[in-house]
Amino acid sequence: MNRMPTPSPSESGHIRFKRRERRHVTTPVPTPKRFYGHGLPGVELHRLVGKLVVVEGADCSGRSTQIARLVEWLEGCGHATAQVGLKLSSLVSHELERAKQGNILSRITLSLFYATDFADQLENTILPALKAGAIVLADRYIYTLMARDMVRGMDEPWLRNLYGIALEPDAVFYLNVSPEQLAQRNFTKNRTLDYWESGMDLGLAREWFDSFLVYQRRIYEQFQRLQQHYGFEIVNGNRPIEEVNAELRRKIEAVVVRKR
Amino acid sequence: MAGTMRKRFSELNFPGRLIAVEGLDGSGKSTQIRLLQRWLELQGLKVFFSEWNSSELVKSATSKAKKMELLTPTTFSLIHATDFADRYERQLVPLLRAGYIVLCDRYIFTAFARDVVRGCAAEWVRGLYGFAALPDLTFFFKARLEVSLQRILDHRQQLKYFEAGMDMKLSPDIHESFRIFQGKILDQYLAMIDEYGFLVVDANQPIETQQSVVREMVAARLNLDAFALPRT
DSSP states (O other): OOOOOOOEEOTTSOEEOOGGGGSOOOOOOOOOOOBSSSOOTTOOGGGOOSEEEEEEEOTTSSHHHHHHHHHHHHHHTTOOEEEEESSOOTTTHHHHHHHHHHTOSOHHHHHHHHHHHHHHHIIIIIHHHHHTTOEEEEESOHHHHHHHHHHTTOOHHHHHHHGGGSBOOSEEEEEEOOHHHHHHHHHHHHSSOOTTTTTGGGOOOSSHHHHHHHHHHHHHHHHHHHHHHHOOEEEETTSOHHHHHHHHHHHHHHHTSOOO | OOGGGOOBTTTTTOSSEEEEEEEOTTSSHHHHHHHHHHHHHHTTBOEEEEETTOOHHHHHHHHHHHHHTOOOHHHHHHHHHHHHHHHIIIIIHHHHHTTOEEEEESOHHHHHHHHHHTTOOHHHHHHHTTTSOBOSEEEEEEOOHHHHHHHHHHHOSSOOTTTTTGGGTSOSSHHHHHHHHHHHHHHHHHHHHHHHTOEEEETTSOHHHHHHHHHHHHHHHSOGGGGBOOOO
């Protein structure tokens, strides 16, 4: 069997290949794509020959670290990659930032604003990259947006219809880190807890720290709910970076870059 | 969500009432709703007028996007839904709770017609606006296509890109594109008349005739005395 080169961690923790193993690049088998719901008008699904891999998780769950290493590994194996994240589109990112700072938009409006931003990235970044045959690594996708809204009492069928425009990814991983661990990592990284990631708009607790723990637990509950419907992999993110990355690579290798 | 499942504000026990006008650009609906507003205000009633596509924050995003022609049918639809939601949650619902007669120049049906013509799935668009209750009265100003087109062309030298449906590549000629696009929108409106119980006004008639019809219908369907401004 033609196996993908097995990377060994370098001293810095990054990935190294043995020189000989880099030469032969295999093309992943294209798999049929589909939308979750009504989809986008005018998209020819058979032309989306790339792969879409989503990494979900709270802030400080290690998403970006894991994605950076996956990119390094995938490109080392000869696959073109593209990266996308939430709230980066040229269309409304500026307005979204303003809205978040001022806390001036109400729930449905904010939810639709995020959906607009998502749609813009889906059409202008994700789909073109998939057409070009890239492995697209998405730093969060519709599930985070849905979980946040569901915690705030938004109607689940409404959200499902809204995000029926989304393409079903080839693989979705949720990095699950305990709320206590997340709080510790937030302090190490940012020295403070984020207002929105602590659910401070919800009035869950008087103290910020307590609110953070309650909010993160609720978000996780919603992810579990969503998992039943969308069926993604929950990965234990409480472990060391290398261990998590090895699991992700193994799973991606099995699902995404399957050989002919 | 089917149109028949949606409730009107009166059915949801709001003290206020929402009156919407719909129709093609150039059908004269804006003129009519402004005249209705005058009439209601002069009777000392609590009236508020609201326009499609007018909330501050969203305006900044939509105008930028339109200029840059960045929008696809889906983002066009979503950005207008965002704008509507902002107005709905922040303005329309509070006013209706406070017992106002809210007059809307275009409501969700504008999106239902336009977005479907642009290629979005009808159920998806309707679901998007699932949070919005139906107007208590919806006037549809039905003019012959040529009449509406001529009114727009008479008043403006330049048609706008999206207004003419140029994003749909119907025709490289902007006037021809506008004609085809508006024709398709009219078909969508006509199909909604029964589904949503539009009150159809013949917009080929003189302004005064139409206004009489509108005022009579409003007086017959709303108990106007209930909306009097509090005496000070």
